[in-house]
Amino acid sequence: xxxxxxxxxxxxxxxxxxxxxxxxxxxxxxxxxxxxxxxxxxxxxxxxxxxxxxxxxxxxxxxxxxxxxxxxxxxxxxxxxxxxxxxxxxxxxxxxxxxxxxxxxxxxxxxxxxxxxxxxxxxxxxxxxxxxxxxxxxxxxxxxxxxxxxxxxxxxxxxxxxxxxxxxxxxxxxxxxxxxxxxxxxxxxxxxxxxxxxxxxxxxxxxxxxxxxxxxxxxxxxxxxxxxxxxxxxxxxxxxxxxxxxxxxxxxxxxxxxxxxxxxxxxxxxxxxxxxxxxxxxxxxxxxxxxxxxxxxxxxxxxxxxxxxx
Amino acid sequence: xxxxxxxxxxxxxxxxxxxxxxxxxxxxxxxxxxxxxxxxxxxxxxxxxxxxxxxxxxxxxxxxxxxxxxxxxxxxxxxxxxxxxxxxxxxxxxxxxxxxxxxxxxxxxxxxxxxxxxxxxxxxxxxxxxxxxxxxxxxxxxxxxxxxxxxxxxxxxxxxxxxxxxxxxxxxxxxxxxxxxxxxxxxxxxxxxxxxxxxxxxxxxxxxxxxxxxxxxxxxxxxxxxxxxxxxxx
Ligand SMILES: Cc1cc2nc3c(=O)[nH]c(=O)nc-3n(C[C@H](O)[C@H](O)[C@H](O)COP(=O)(O)OP(=O)(O)OC[C@H]3O[C@@H](n4cnc5c(N)ncnc54)[C@H](O)[C@@H]3O)c2cc1C
Ligand SMILES: Cc1cc2nc3c(=O)[nH]c(=O)nc-3n(C[C@H](O)[C@H](O)[C@H](O)COP(=O)(O)O)c2cc1C
Ligand code: FES
Numbered sequence: 001x002x003x004x005x006x007x008x009x010x011x012x013x014x015x016x017x018x019x020x021x022x023x024x025x026x027x028x029x030x031x032x033x034x035x036x037x038x039x040x041x042x043x044x045x046x047x048x049x050x051x052x053x054x055x056x057x058x059x060x061x062x063x064x065x066x067x068x069x070x071x072x073x074x075x076x077x078x079x080x081x082x083x084x085x086x087x088x089x090x091x092x093x094x095x096x097x098x099x100x101x102x103x104x105x106x107x108x109x110x111x112x113x114x115x116x117x118x119x120x121x122x123x124x125x126x127x128x129x130x131x132x133x134x135x136x137x138x139x140x141x142x143x144x145x146x147x148x149x150x151x152x153x154x155x156x157x158x159x160x161x162x163x164x165x166x167x168x169x170x171x172x173x174x175x176x177x178x179x180x181x182x183x184x185x186x187x188x189x190x191x192x193x194x195x196x197x198x199x200x201x202x203x204x205x206x207x208x209x210x211x212x213x214x215x216x217x218x219x220x221x222x223x224x225x226x227x228x229x230x231x232x233x234x235x236x237x238x239x240x241x242x243x244x245x246x247x248x249x250x251x252x253x254x255x256x257x258x259x260x261x262x263x264x265x266x267x268x269x270x271x272x273x274x275x276x277x278x279x280x281x282x283x284x285x286x287x288x289x290x291x292x293x294x295x296x297x298x299x300x301x302x303x304x305x306x307x308x309x310x
Numbered sequence: 311x312x313x314x315x316x317x318x319x320x321x322x323x324x325x326x327x328x329x330x331x332x333x334x335x336x337x338x339x340x341x342x343x344x345x346x347x348x349x350x351x352x353x354x355x356x357x358x359x360x361x362x363x364x365x366x367x368x369x370x371x372x373x374x375x376x377x378x379x380x381x382x383x384x385x386x387x388x389x390x391x392x393x394x395x396x397x398x399x400x401x402x403x404x405x406x407x408x409x410x411x412x413x414x415x416x417x418x419x420x421x422x423x424x425x426x427x428x429x430x431x432x433x434x435x436x437x438x439x440x441x442x443x444x445x446x447x448x449x450x451x452x453x454x455x456x457x458x459x460x461x462x463x464x465x466x467x468x469x470x471x472x473x474x475x476x477x478x479x480x481x482x483x484x485x486x487x488x489x490x491x492x493x494x495x496x497x498x499x500x501x502x503x504x505x506x507x508x509x510x511x512x513x514x515x516x517x518x519x520x521x522x523x524x525x526x527x528x529x530x531x532x533x534x535x536x537x538x539x540x541x542x543x544x
Contacts, residue, residue: 025513060516278508
C-alpha cells in the first residue's frame with residue numbers, strides 16, 4: 001500500500017496534491033468535472049475583506065512555457081465567501097484552505113477575525129468548512145498591499161504577527177519570489193508562529209505590444225506562472241526548506257508526477273498545482289493517479305522516504 | 311481524446327473541422343480544444359458550428375500558434391475537447407436576424423438550424439466562405455464582402471438579433487440596438503463575446519466582462535450577453 005498522506009499542524013492531507021489559489025475558484029466548477037474530494041486540498045481564490053472587481057483590460061497573456069495574469073484579486077470579499085461558498089465547502093472531504101489577501105494591515109486582520117469567528121460558530125454546531133488560512137502577502141497584481149507586504153521582511157512581519165494573533169486556525173504564509181530574501185522571510189514567519197510557508201506566488205513579469213507601443217496590461221506588469229517558473233520555484237523551496245523546521249508547501253509550474261516528486265525531494269511537505277489546471281481541466285485526478293503509478297514503479301511506499309532527500 | 315474526421319480548407323486561413331464522437335451542445339456554446347501536449351499552454355476556445363449524431367464541427371480562422379496547429383490536422387488525428395461550455399444563445403420566438411462578421415459566422419450555423427426562417431446576414435472583409443451552407447436555412451440571406459454588414463440590418467424590424475463578429479462590430483450592434491429602442495422598437499440584441507480565456511469554466515476570472523451589474527465571466531455567464539448589459543470600455 002502506498003502512503004500518500006501528509007499532515008500540517010493537525011490538518012490531514014490524503015495526498016500531497018493541493019489546488020493553488022486563483023486557479024481553482026472555490027472548487028465548484030472543477031467539481032462538475034471530477035470528484036474534488038479526491039484531492040489533498042483546495043486553496044480558494046484569494047479573498048480580500050471587501051469584494052474587488054479586479055483589473056480592467058487584458059488579464060491573461062501566454063509566454064514561452066508560461067502565462068502572465070493580471071486578474072488583480074477579483075473576489076467576492078470575505079463575507080461574500082462565507083455566505084455563498086461555505087455550504088459547498090462543508091460537503092467536501094479535502095483540506096479546505098482560505099487564501100487571504102489584503103490592502104492594509106487592518107483588512108488582513110479583520111478578514112482573519114471574520115473567518116475565525118465563523119469557524120468557531122461552525123465548530124459549536126459540529127461542522128467545519130475552513131481547515132487552514134493561507135496568508136497571501138505576495139500578489140504582484142494589486143497596487144496597494146499584496147506584494148508591498150511581501151518584499152521586505154519587516155513589513156511582512158507586522159502582518160504575520162497581527163494575523164497570527166487574530167486566528168487560532170492553522171496558518172500558512174504564502175511568500176513571494178520577488179521577496180528580497182525569501183529564506184529570511186520564511187524564518188521570520190516561523191518565529192511569528194506560522195504553521196507553514198507556501199511558495200512561490202507568481203513572478204512579476206511584463207509583455208509589450210510593439211505595435212501599440214505599450215504594455216498589454218493596464219497595470220504594466222503581471223504575474224508569471226506555469227512551467228517557465230519551475231526551476232526558480234524548486235530552488236526557492238529547497239533554500240527555504242533547509243532553513244525552517246515548519247512544513248513547506250511548494251508550487252510553481254508543476255504539471256506531472258515527477259514534478260511533484262522533485263518538489264518533495266527539495267523538501268516540500270505538500271505541493272500546489274496552479275496553471276496546469278488550465279492545461280488539463282482534470283489535472284487533479286490525472287496527477288493523483290500518475291503519482292501513485294510513479295511511486296509503485298519506483299518502489300517508494302511513502303513520501304516521507306524521499307522528503308528533503310536532496 | 312477525440313478523432314478528426316475531416317479538416318477542410320474553405321478559404322485563405324479558414325478551416326472547417328469535423329470531429330467524431332457523441333457530443334452535446336446548444337447554439338452559442340463552445341468547446342476548449344487542444345491538439346498538442348504541454349505547449350501552447352492554454353487550450354483554445356472554439357464555438358460549436360454544428361453538432362449532431364456524427365460528431366461536432368468547428369469553423370476557425372488561423373491567427374496564431376494554436377490555430378496553426380489545428381490547421382495541420384488530418385483525418386484520424388487525435389484532438390482533445392472539453393465542453394460544451396458557456397450559456398449559449400437563448401431559444402427565442404418571433405422574427406430573428408442572425409448577423410455574423412468574418413469567422414463570427416461560426417456559431418450562427420447551428421443557430422440557423424435551430425431557428426429556421428431567420429434572416430441571415432453574413433459579412434466578410436475579403437473573401438466569403440460557407441455562405442452556400444447557410445442559404446437553405448435562411449428566409450433571406452444577405453452576403454456582403456468588403457463593406458459593413460450591420461449597415462444592411464434594420465434593427466427595428468426584428469424581435470431578436472444574434473450578433474457574432476469582431477469587437478468593433480459588437481460595439482456598433484449595441485449602438486444600433488439603443489437607436490432602435492429610441493425609434494420605438496426594442497429588439498433583444500445578443501452578442502457573443504470573445505474574451506481571452508484560460509480555464510473556460512468560470513474558475514480563473516481572466517475572461518472578466520464589465521457589465522452594468524458588475525463583473526461577469528465570458529466563459530461561464532457568457533459568451534452570449536444581452537447587448538445592453540455590456541459596458542464597452544475601449
Ligand atoms: C467563446 C469563444 C468562441 C470562439 N469561437 C471561435 C470560432 O468558432 N472560430 C474561430 O476561428 N475563433 C473563435 N474564437 C477565437 C479563438 O479562440 C482564437 O482565435 C484562438 O484562441 C487564437 O489562438 P491562436 O493560438 O491561434 O492565436 P494566438 O494569438 O497565438 O493566441 C494566444 C492567446 O490568445 C488567445 N486569443 C487570441 N485571439 C483570441 C480571440 N479572438 N478570442 C479569444 N482568445 C484569443 C488564445 O486563446 C491564446 O491564449 C473564439 C473565442 C472565444 C472566447
Ligand atoms: C490566474 C491566476 C490567479 C491567481 N490568483 C492568486 C490568488 O488569488 N492568490 C494567491 O495567493 N495566488 C494566486 N495565484 C498564484 C498561484 O496560486 C500560484 O502561486 C502560481 O500560479 C504558481 O503556480 P503554477 O505555476 O502552478 O501556476 C494566481 C495564479 C494565476 C495563474
Ligand atoms: S476563462 Fe477562466 S473564468 Fe473564464
